[in-house]
Amino acid sequence: MSRTGDVVRTGLRGIGQTLITLGLVMLLFCFYELKFTNVITDREQGRLTEELTSRWAQPVVPGEPAEPGELGLPGESAEPVPGAPDPAAPVVAPVARQLGSGFAIMRIPRLGRWNDKPPVVVEGVSVENLKRGPGHIPGTALPGEIGNVVISGHRTTYGGPFNRFDELRPGDAVVLETRDMWFTYQVTGSKIVAPTAVEVTLPVPGNATAIPTKRLLTMTTCNPKYSAKQRLIVSAEMVSAEPKGGAAPAALQGL
Amino acid sequence: MYGWIWRTLPGGRPGKVLGSLALLAAVVALLFVYIFPAIEPLLPFSDVTVDTEEAGTLWFAVGLDLG
Numbered sequence: 001m002s003r004t005g006d007v008v009r010t011g012l013r014g015i016g017q018t019l020i021t022l023g024l025v026m027l028l029f030c031f032y033e034l035k036f037t038n039v040i041t042d043r044e045q046g047r048l049t050e051e052l053t054s055r056w057a058q059p060v061v062p063g064e065p066a067e068p069g070e071l072g073l074p075g076e077s078a079e080p081v082p083g084a085p086d087p088a089a090p091v092v093a094p095v096a097r098q099l100g101s102g103f104a105i106m107r108i109p110r111l112g113r114w115n116d117k118p119p120v121v122v123e124g125v126s127v128e129n130l131k132r133g134p135g136h137i138p139g140t141a142l143p144g145e146i147g148n149v150v151i152s153g154h155r156t157t158y159g160g161p162f163n164r165f166d167e168l169r170p171g172d173a174v175v176l177e178t179r180d181m182w183f184t185y186q187v188t189g190s191k192i193v194a195p196t197a198v199e200v201t202l203p204v205p206g207n208a209t210a211i212p213t214k215r216l217l218t219m220t221t222c223n224p225k226y227s228a229k230q231r232l233i234v235s236a237e238m239v240s241a242e243p244k245g246g247a248a249p250a251a252l253q254g255l
Numbered sequence: 256m257y258g259w260i261w262r263t264l265p266g267g268r269p270g271k272v273l274g275s276l277a278l279l280a281a282v283v284a285l286l287f288v289y290i291f292p293a294i295e296p297l298l299p300f301s302d303v304t305v306d307t308e309e310a311g312t313l314w315f316a317v318g319l320d321l322g
Contacts, residue, residue, distance in 0.1 A: 017256050025286065032291045127296060 033157050037131075041159035044132040048102040048120040056179050097142075099124040100132060104143055105177040106151075109255055111164055119161040121176070125152050134161050134219075137201060141215070143176040143183045144241050147203040148216040155221040155232070162221035165190075165234050173251035174217060174236050182249045185217040185236035192223050192230050200233050214238075 097103070102120035109115070125135035134153030141147030153162035168174075172187040199205060200220065203212035215238035223232035242249055264274035 014256065028283065028286060029291055029294075032287060033295070036287065 037158045041131060045120055048132060052102045052120055097123050100129050103178065107175045107252060109251055110168060110172040115255055121151055130154060131158050140201060143178055144181060146215055147212045148205060148218055150201045150218045152220045156225050165219065165221055165232055168234050175249055175251055180244055182242045182244060183238055184240045184249045184251050186239045187234060187236045190234040193233055195231055
C-alpha cells in the first residue's frame with residue numbers, strides 16, 4: 001500500500017462516482033420530460049378548464065368584452081377579407097385573445113377516451129403557452145372565421161395532446177367549443193412536412209397571395225414522435241357552426 | 256464524495272439516513288424546479304433560442320418545441 005496507490009484509488013473512485021451521478025441525473029431528466037411534464041400540463045389544464053367554465057357561465061355585460069383581451073391584440077380582425085364571398089357567414093363567437101389564456105375546447109370523436117379530458121386550447125404558441133395546452137397561433141383565423149385557424153400542440157411530453165393525431169383520417173370530425181358556439185370541422189387530409197414549411201399556416205395554405213374563401217383548421221405537431229425532424233399537419237374544413245344552448249353537434253353524439 | 260458525506264452527517268446511523276434522504280430530496284427538487292426547466296430549451300427537440308418574433312422563425316421555434 002503506497003501513498004501513490006491511495007491517491008490513484010481515490011481519484012478513480014471520484015471519477016467513477018461522478019459518472020454514475022451524471023448517469024442518474026440523466027435518467028432523472030428522462031423521467032422529468034416523459035412523466036413529470038405531463039403532471040405539469042394536467043394541472044394547468046385543470047386550472048384552464050375551471051377558468052373557462054366559470055368565465056363562460058357569466059353573462060356578457062354589454063359594452064364590455066366577453067372574454068379578456070378580446071379587443072386587445074391588433075392585427076386580428078373578425079371581419080372577412082374584403083371581396084371574399086361570404087354567403088352564409090355564421091355568427092363568430094367572441095373568443096379570448098389574451099396570451100396564455102384558454103378560449104376553446106377541442107373534441108375529436110375518433111380518439112375515443114382522449115375526449116374524457118378534452119384539451120383547452122390557449123392563445124399563443126410560446127414555450128410557456130404550449131406547456132398549458134395546444135396553442136392557437138396569434139394572428140391566424142379564430143374558430144369559425146374565414147381563413148385558417150392554426151393550432152399547434154405537443155406530440156409527446158407536456159401531456160402530448162396531439163399524440164395520436166396520426167390516427168386521424170379524412171372525414172373525422174374535430175369540434176371546437178367556444179363561449180357561444182360549436183364549430184365542427186371535418187378532416188380533409190394530413191401530411192408530413194419539413195419544420196420550415198410555414199406555408200401551411202397561411203390563410204390559404206401554400207398560397208401567400210390568394211384571398212381566403214374557406215374556413216380551415218390546421219393542426220400541427222411534431223413527427224415522428226420524440227423527434228423534431230418533421231411536422232405532422234392535419235388539415236380540416238368547417239362543416240357546421242351551431243350556437244350553444246341546444247343539443248351538442250351531431251358529431252359529438254355518442255361520445 | 257458520498258463517503259465523505261456519510262462520514263460528515265451527524266446523528267449516528269438514523270441521523271445519517273435521515274440526512275441523506277433530506278439531501279437527496281433537496282437535490283431532486285433543485286433539478287426539477289430550476290435546472291431541468293432551464294436546460295430543456297437547449298435540447299434539440301425544444302430549441303427556443305431562435306427569434307420568435309419573425310413569422311419564419313416562429314414556426315421554427317414552435318415546431319422544435321413540440322418534441
